[in-house]
Amino acid sequence: AGFALAVILLFGYRLWPGIALGTFLEVVLEGLPVPIAFATAAGSAGGALAGAYLLNRMGFHNSLERLRDVLGLAVLGSMVSTTISATSGAVSFYLSSIIPWAASGPFWMTWWLGDVLGVIVVAPIVLVWSIRSRLDLRPVHIAEALALLTSLVLVSDTVFSEPDNILNSPYIMFPFLIWAALRFGLRGATSAIMIVSGIAIWHTAHGIGPFIKGTPAGSLGFLQVFTGVVALTILILAAVITEGKKSEEVLRESEESNRRLVDFxxxxxxxxxxxxxxxxxxxxxxxxxxxxxxxxxxxxxxxxxxxxxxxxxxxxxxxxxxxxxxxxxxxxxxxxxxxxxxxxxxxxxxxxxxxxxxxxxxxxITERKKAEKIHLENLRLEAADKAKSEFFANMSHELRTPLNASIGFSELLIMGMAGKLNEKQKQYVDNIFASNKFLLTLINDILDLSKIEAGKIELVPEKISLPVTINETLTLIKEKAIKHNVLIKTEFEPGLESIEADKQRVKQVLFNLLNNAVKFSKDEGGTITITAKKEGGMAKISVSDTGIGIKDENTGKLFQKFEQLDPGISKKYGGTGLGLAITKHLVELHGGNIRVESMYGEGSTFTFTLPIEPKERGET
The missing domain is CATH 3.30.450.20 (PAS domain)
Incomplete structure (x- = not known):
């Protein structure tokens, strides 16, 4: 019964015909009638199927590592399911007139106890040893296992073979069985139970041992009860120990995992x-x-x-x-x-x-705090810069109205509209006019720069003729160039006719560069050369002069706002320090760039590029 149940649990219900056939052949070979063989085979297969079904319903684990698995095997697998085989066998023997009705009860009980004992003793060892697990082959462990085996065999043989010996009590076996359960787990416990049961059954069958009580049936009954109690007790002990070790291992692994998570x-x-x-x-x-x-x-x-x-x-x-x-x-x-x-x-x-x-x-969060502080400071600076730009823009608008009026009235006085001026009066009015024009230029530059920094300046791109735009700008600077004895030349590459750009802003860039070239010319005059040629998808425009040039250490400051390179030069030539800063922004807004090459005392060349075809504009 125990082997049949283990086979069904391990390999599935499909093997029940093999169990039935094996039982049938065994009974027939013992010389019993075929009807009894059929009934016994049906009871054996039916009991194994019923036991496996009940155990599977309760979530049984073949490893028997849980207490509930051992108790389930003891109750459902042995005590309940084996009633089928015992009943089938007793009824078939009674109907075959082999036993009388009066003996059918004791006969059923003997059969049932035998099957219960088979399930409790045989099924566990088959199930436990069928599960793959690593054997501890350390020399110390092997030596302990051999010592236990030797002790178990010697003591069992002594207890069950010598009825008058002082060691005749079968309970002397318990320390060795507990030893097996504690030190070797379920494999050790099931193996020890099998050894003790085998020795006890062999000696009792030969009429020797503490279970010889009157009739053979009575002796067998005492042996079955003892073996069942011992097997069940040791299995429960081994399961509790194994379950405890598993829980400790899981807890230890969990603690180790948590500790590693915390530590790292x-x-x-x-x-x-x-x-x-x-x-x-x-x-x-x-x-x-x-x-x-x-x-x-x-x-x-x-x-x-x-x-x-x-x-x-x-x-x-x-x-x-x-x-x-x-x-x-x-x-x-x-x-x-x-x-x-x-x-x-x-x-x-x-x-x-x-x-x-x-x-x-x-x-x-020290670095985060620093970053937050820097971010807040940047926001504050941006807000202050924006407020400053808006202030400059508003003030520029407010100042231009009265300033334009002052320039206009100055021009009327110079033209003699209010009467002829003497030399001293004309000198005063000329100074007023020049100062107002300088102030207007400064205000216009500040207004442009404020718009650029506030991101409010917008380009109006259109298709323009680059030569025409350059020539139109030259007319604005021509009179000043003649006054400073400066000759202006142009060189245009054939084929470079038109580009996509804001015409007024391009003229502003050209005027700023030409105005600086004229202003910083040498006392004896000089030459300015404007070249325009195509380079890839860009128009490359250069303004070269033969003026005073720029020192190497000052070239890096050229395009910074309000930057004057030399106080002496600034005092002599004047200027706001905004023209080149605005020029750089306007070029970059078009998607181009500007650079300078200069030799102090020999002249400078400012080169800027503009896209020929429409493209995404730069950002301020």
């Missing part, structure tokens, strides 16, 4: 009770300036808090412990070297070793 967490984690640190992980030690967590164990939390915050932190801890609620805040911690850091803290109250404790998670 990127966040600092600490546990403190009564304000003393009991645990700190690696990240926490690193944040607090320790090379090893052990350096921090035993120190109070106030060791890492500035003195003026001690009372506040103490009140916070007391409140959290009283309310049993977590809290988060930002604080400054002191490292072991005395330096302070910004930290973000989350603390959770809990009970540790029957004492109130705090589980604290913290991270260094």
């Amino acid at each position: 967490s990127p966040y600092g984690i600490a546990i403190h009770s009564e304000r003393k640190l009991l645990y700190v992980n690696l990240a926490g030690a690193r944040i607090l300036g320790a090379s090893n967590p052990d350096e921090l164990i035993g120190k109070t939390v106030f060791h890492f808090i500035t003195p003026e915050l001690h009372d506040i932190i103490e009140e916070r801890i007391l409140m959290e412990e009283e309310l049993k609620t977590s809290a988060s805040w930002e604080e400054k911690f002191l490292r072991l070297d005395g330096t302070s850091i910004d930290v973000e803290v989350v603390s959770i109250p809990f009970t540790f070793m029957r004492k109130p404790a705090m589980y604290t998670v913290f991270q260094d």
Whole structure:
């Protein structure tokens, strides 16, 4: 019965015909009638199928590592399912007139006890040893197993073979069976049960041992009860031990996994009770300036808090412990070297070793704080810069109206519309007119720069003739060039006719460069050469002069706003320091770039590029 049940549990219900056939042949070979063989085969297969079905319904594990599996096997697999085979056998023997009705009860009981014993003794050893697991082949373990086997065989043989021996009590076997269960688990326990049961059955069958009580049937009954009780007890003990070890192993693995997660967490984690640190992980030690967590164990939390915050932190801890609620805040911690850091803290109250404790998670946010401070400062500067630009723009608009009126009236006076001026009066009016024109230029430059910095300047691109645009700009500077004895030449590459650009802004760029070239010419005059040629998809325009040139150390400051290269030169030639800064922005808005090459005392060349075809414009 035990072997049949184990086979069904291991290989499935499909093997029941083999069990039935094997039982049938066994009974026939014993010389019993065929009807009894059929009934016995049906009972054996039916009992195995019923037992396997009931066990599978309860979620039975073949490893028998849980107490519920052993109890399920004892109740459902042996006591319940074996009633089928016992009943089938007893009824078939009675109907075949082999036993009288009066003997059918004891006959059924003997059959049932035998099958129960088979399930409890045989099924476990088949099931347990069928599961693959690593054997402990260490010499010490093998030596202990051999010692147990030898002791078990010798003591069992002594107990069951010598009825008058002082060791005749079968309960002397229990220490050795417990030894097997404790040290060798379920495999050791099932093997020990099989050895003891085999020796006991062999001696009892030969009329020797403590279970010889009157009739053979009575002796067999005592043997079956003893073997069943011993087997069930040791199986339960082994299952409890194995289940406990499994639970301990799972708990240990869980604790180890949790410890590794905590130890190697990127966040600092600490546990403190009564304000003393009991645990700190690696990240926490690193944040607090320790090379090893052990350096921090035993120190109070106030060791890492500035003195003026001690009372506040103490009140916070007391409140959290009283309310049993977590809290988060930002604080400054002191490292072991005395330096302070910004930290973000989350603390959770809990009970540790029957004492109130705090589980604290913290991270260094010093860099984040610095970044936030820089970001806020940038926002403040941007707001201030924007306000400044808006102020300049508004003020420029407000100033241009009266300034234009002043320029207009000055021109009327120069033209003699209010009467002829004497030389002194004409000199005064000329100074007023020149100063107003300079101030208007400055205001216009400031207005342009404010628009650029505020992102409010918009280009109006159109298809323009580059030679025409350059020549139109030259007419604006021609009179000033003649006055300074400067000759202007142009060189246009054939085929470069039109580009896509804002004509007024291109003329503004050209005028700024030409105006500077004329203004910074030498006293004896000079030459300005404008070249335009195609380079890839860009138009390359250069303005070269033979003026005073620029020192190497000053070229990097040319395109910065309000930058004057030399106070002496600025005083002599004048200027706002905004023209080239605006020029650079306007070129970049078109998607081009500008650069300068200069030799001090020999002249300078400013070169800028503009896209020939429409393309995405640059940003301010």
